[in-house]
Structure formats: C-alpha cells, structure tokens
C-alpha cells in the first residue's frame with residue numbers, strides 16, 4: 001500500500017533578497033485510499049506544501065523528510081516524482097502555447113506509464129474521460145490551458161488525474177473559481193479516482209464547500225506553516241461555523 | 255497594434271507606427287539604391303542598416319576585400335519538365351528587374367558576379383513538383399545572382415537549400431507574373447563558419463501571390479533582406495520566417511514590404527528561438543504604405559523565445575502609413591524568456607526536462623508552421639525542426 005510520509009518539513013523561499021521560512025515543520029502521513037483535507041487561511045503555506053512536494057525549484061527544503069513507500073522524494077527531480085506516482089493538480093495551471101492538449105496528454109501518459117499507450121484504446125480513453133468531465137472534444141486540439149476559463153483549467157487538471165492514475169494526488173484549491181455545476185463535475189471526477197481505492201488524496205482548500213461532494217477521512221487545519229489541528233470530517237463543520245480566526249490570532253505572526 | 259512583453263535584459267523591442275509625408279524607410283539608408291558598389295561608402299557600423307551587424311565577421315564582403323575564389327559555391331538546379339534553366343552573362347536584359355541593391359554588400363554582389371542563373375516557368379505552367387536549388391559552399395568566396403521568373407498564371411514551388419561552408423553575397427529576384435503563384439522556401443542550413451548576405455527582391459504581379467518561407471539554422475553570420483514590391487493591384491505576399499540562433503551565431507532578417515500600388519495584401523510572421531552565449535538575432539520589419547496604396551491590408555509579427563541567458567534579440571517592427579484609406583495595418587513584436595513555469599508544469603506530468611524543453615520550442619514554432627498551408631512543406635519543416643531540436647536542445 002502506497003504511503004506518503006512527510007516529517008518535520010521546513011521550506012523557505014527567497015523573496016526581496018531575504019530568506020523567508022514558509023513551512024515550519026509539517027508532519028503528515030497519507031495512505032493509499034485515504035482522503036485528507038488540508039484547510040487553512042490565505043497565505044498559510046498550503047500551496048507551498050503542494051509545490052514543495054512536487055519539487056518546484058523556487059522552494060528550498062531546509063529540513064525534514066518526504067518519502068513515498070520509503071523512497072526519498074526530496075532526492076528526486078520533478079519528473080521523477082511524477083513517475084514515482086505523485087500528482088499535483090495546480091491552483092493556477094500553466095499555459096503552454098503551441099502544445100496541443102492531446103499531444104500533451106499522450107506525452108505525459110507515455111512518460112508515466114513507461115510506454116506509449118496503444119493509439120486506438122488511448123483515443124477512446126481520452127474521449128470518454130473528457131465526456132465524463134463535460135469537456136468539449138474540441139479541447140483536445142487546443143493548446144494547453146491557453147485561453148481556458150478558470151473552470152476549464154480545473155477540469156483539465158482532473159482529466160489528467162483520471163488518465164495518469166497517481167498513487168498520491170495533491171489537489172491545490174481545485175474548487176476555487178468553480179461555479180456549483182463545475183464543482184459537482186470536478187468533484188465527481190475526483191471521486192471516481194478515489195473509488196478505485198488506489199489513490200491517496202490530499203485535498204487543499206480554503207472553503208468547506210467542496211467537502212460536501214468529497215468526503216474526507218481526515219481534516220487538518222493549516223496555519224502559519226504547519227498543521228495546528230487534526231480531526232475527522234466534523235472538524236470541517238467547526239471551521240465552517242467558526243472560521244480560521246482561532247488559529248490565526250495566536251500563532252501566526254508572519 | 256503594438257505589444258511587447260517579458261523583454262529579457264540586453265534586448266530591445268522597439269516599434270513605431272509613423273504617419274509620414276515622406277518615407278523614412280528610404281531616407282534612413284546611407285545611400286540611395288544602386289547597382290554599382292562605388293555608390294556606397296564602406297560602412298563603419300553606425301549606419302542605421304548596419305548598426306546591428308558585426309561587420310568584422312563579414313569577411314570583407316562589405317569593404318571590397320573579399321575576392322571571389324574559383325570553387326566558391328556549387329549551385330545545382332533540379333527542375334521539372336517545362337521549366338527553363340539558364341546560365342547567363344551580366345548583360346542579360348532579364349537581370350535587375352525586381353529590385354535594386356539597397357546596401358553596399360548587395361551592390362558588391364551585383365557588381366562582382368560573373369554569371370547569373372535564370373529559372374523560368376512559362377506562363378500558365380502549373381508545376382506539380384518543386385524546383386530544387388542546392389547551393390553548396392565548398393569553402394570559398396562567391397558573389398551570385400539568381401532570377402526566378404513565373405509567367406502569367408504559372409504556379410511553382412521553389413526550394414532553395416544552403417549548405418556547406420562559404421562566404422556568399424547574393425541577390426535573388428522573384429519576378430511573378432500576373433495571376434501567378436510562387437511559393438519559395440529558402441533554408442539556411444550552413445556549417446558553423448559560413449557567412450551569407452543576400453537581398454531578395456520580389457516583384458508581385460497583378461493578382462499574383464508570393465509565399466516566402468525563410469528558415470535559418472546555420473552559419474556564423476546570416477543576413478537576409480527580403481523585399482517585396484507590387485507590379486499591380488490584387489497582389490498578395492505572405493512572408494514566413496523561422497530561425498534558431500545558437501551560441502555565437504548572428505542571424506539577421508530585415509524585411510521590407512513596399513505597398514506601392516492599391517489593394518494589395520501582406521502578412522509577415524517571423525519566429526525565432528535563441529540559445530547560448532552571444533546568440534544574436536535581429537529582426538527588422540519595415541512596412542511602407544505609400545500614399546497611392548489605398549485598400550492595403552497588412553500585418554507583421556515577430557516573436558522570439560530566449561532559451562538561455564547570454565542571448566540577445568533586437569526586434570524592430572516599423573510601419574509607415576502615408577494614406578488613411580486602408581483596410582488594415584498592424585504589427586506586433588514580443589520577446590520572451592523560456593518560461594520555467596511551463597517547464598515545471600510539463601515535468602510535473604512526468605515528462606523529462608529535455609523532452610519538456612523540446613515540446614515547448616516545437617510548440618512555439620508549430621504555431622507558425624501551421625499557418626503555411628502546404629502540408630508537405632509543413633511536414634518537412636517540422637522534420638527539420640525536430641532534427642535541430644535533437645541536435646541542440648539538451
């Protein structure tokens with residue numbers, strides 16, 4: 001069973017010629033089949049955690065460990081992490097001009113699976129996955145994320161999640177910028193992947209709204225660069241009612 | 255319409271739209287056009303038309319010290335039936351009709367060539383196979399003159415390949431008869447040391463069309479000057495260009511579209527990628543809409559992708575409009591760095607760095623290639639771009 005283990009993770013960024021510590025000791029274990037929601041106020045470091053796990057070069061790991069099935073993730077390059085089974089659905093997906101969605105998907109599926117998918121079954125696989133996400137087939141011929149609306153970008157991220165079948169999926173604010181219909185479609189996509197029982201999900205969100213569609217097993221409150229409280233789904237209800245104030249007043253000085 | 259974005263340090267992207275009574279495109283040249291090299295002073299490098307060019311690397315083409323050697327360049331023309339291929343002397347009346355040299359190197363080439371090659375597609379002849387011209391440098395110095403003429407309603411594709419090592423200055427003329435259609439692909443695939451300076455003059459007949467595709471990969475210095483004029487209304491020119499400038503290379507494309515008659519169209523799209531120390535690309539896009547050229551429709555665009563530090567781009571679109579009675583006129587120029595966020599995104603999907611870089615560069619060029627509209631040429635170009643990426647983007 002795949003397990004992502006994060007131990008005492010410390011991360012800094014360089015900003016304005018100064019080094020700023022953003023993550024201040026994160027501990028978290030995500031097992032295959034589990035869904036963890038990470039909730040926290042703006043600027044608490046949620047995306048930093050997501051990017052650091054994926055290996056974004058802007059973030060410097062200054063302490064702690066991350067392992068996937070015992071393998072040292074921090075030693076791996078960005079693409080190696082993805083091939084090892086980590087997937088990051090980004091809060092702000094990037095436009096890649098001149099690269100079509102279909103070419104992109106096939107190139108990444110080839111990299112992740114270790115061989116080029118058979119053309120016939122692949123075309124069908126993509127087509128059906130797009131249909132389930134209510135994506136127009138014309139998207140396949142458009143350039144990656146270019147001119148996509150916020151909602152379309154998020155659907156495209158979940159399309160990749162469905163096709164790439166990672167061991168651990170980190171979904172960074174996949175819910176933000178979605179209207180209710182899109183939120184439902186995207187959540188259904190995430191749930192299809194979860195139902196396979198093959199993926200551990202780290203659902204990063206600011207709002208409790210998405211948790212009505214995707215039921216977490218664990219909820220963690222993230223504030224000032226670390227997890228400050230953990231509980232079951234009921235913790236989300238408490239946050240819904242009371243907000244993050246109780247967590248930001250004391251500890252967050254940044 | 256002008257735009258500029260993400261300009262790397264050490265690059266310029268300056269544009270202007272001038273509404274002028276008199277053309278500054280013409281007046282800012284250091285001497286009026288002439289076939290005689292003696293009419294041009296030896297450039298010192300500060301002239302408007304030479305200020306980006308490393309004169310010291312022209313191997314004497316600009317100051318009269320480069321003398322032609324016997325076996326400079328070998329030219330082979332392969333033409334389908336119905337096409338006439340001739341080698342003619344300097345006094346042939348068909349030379350010098352499409353344009354006049356506008357700078358010292360072009361005039362030097364015109365003053366120094368001994369024989370010219372004239373390729374003629376008779377009127378109403380529609381070729382199904384391309385005319386292939388191989389220009390292979392054998393290590394020497396050469397001055398050349400090439401004329402390609404299409405009679406009325408003729409249609410032809412011409413592919414010119416430049417390979418090997420040479421110091422070459424040339425004038426190329428395209429004389430396109432009324433209603434004729436010429437597609438010309440010129441590939442500069444020189445060895446590292448080659449120096450190539452050429453003026454291309456196209457004279458586009460009434461209702462005729464020119465599609466020019468310039469592809470520059472190789473050479474130490476490549477400096478091309480494609481120019482278009484119209485012989486009658488209804489003419490169309492599409493000028494596409496693609497360059498890949500590696501460390502130490504100087505690749506300069508200077509274009510002029512002279513809308514000198516009414517109701518003609520032009521569309522210019524050039525894209526370049528640069529990588530390595532002292533890679534230098536220059537793009538000058540002059541479009542002139544003369545007072546009499548009512549109904550003109552023109553657009554020009556240059557985009558550059560800077561893959562590494564140490565490369566430099568100078569991109570100068572310049573649109574001069576002497577009449578307001580036009581359909582449309584626009585230009586755009588943008589130079590951007592290779593985007594690390596794109597790289598991260600692709601790698602986060604398992605794609606190895608090298609493949610991700612190639613994907614981005616290929617995508618950048620694919621946008622241009624897709625506009626050419628000739629499947630076999632598009633395929634060939636994509637193939638060449640692949641090879642170039644294979645060899646150089648690591």
Ligand SMILES: Nc1ncnc2c1ncn2[C@@H]1O[C@H](COP(=O)(O)OP(=O)(O)OP(=O)(O)O)[C@@H](O)[C@H]1O
Pocket residue numbers: 013014015022040041042043044045046047048049058091173206
């Ligand atoms: N690349 C960076 N350069 C400079 N500062 C950064 C960078 N990335 C993050 N930060 C800073 O780190 C802190 C945490 O940012 P992060 O994006 O991780 O927060 P978040 O919890 O995801 O917020 P949100 O809910 O708004 O998405 C912020 O103060 C942010 O400005």
Ligand SMILES: [Mg+2]
Pocket residue numbers: 046047048091172173
């Ligand atoms: Mg965030």
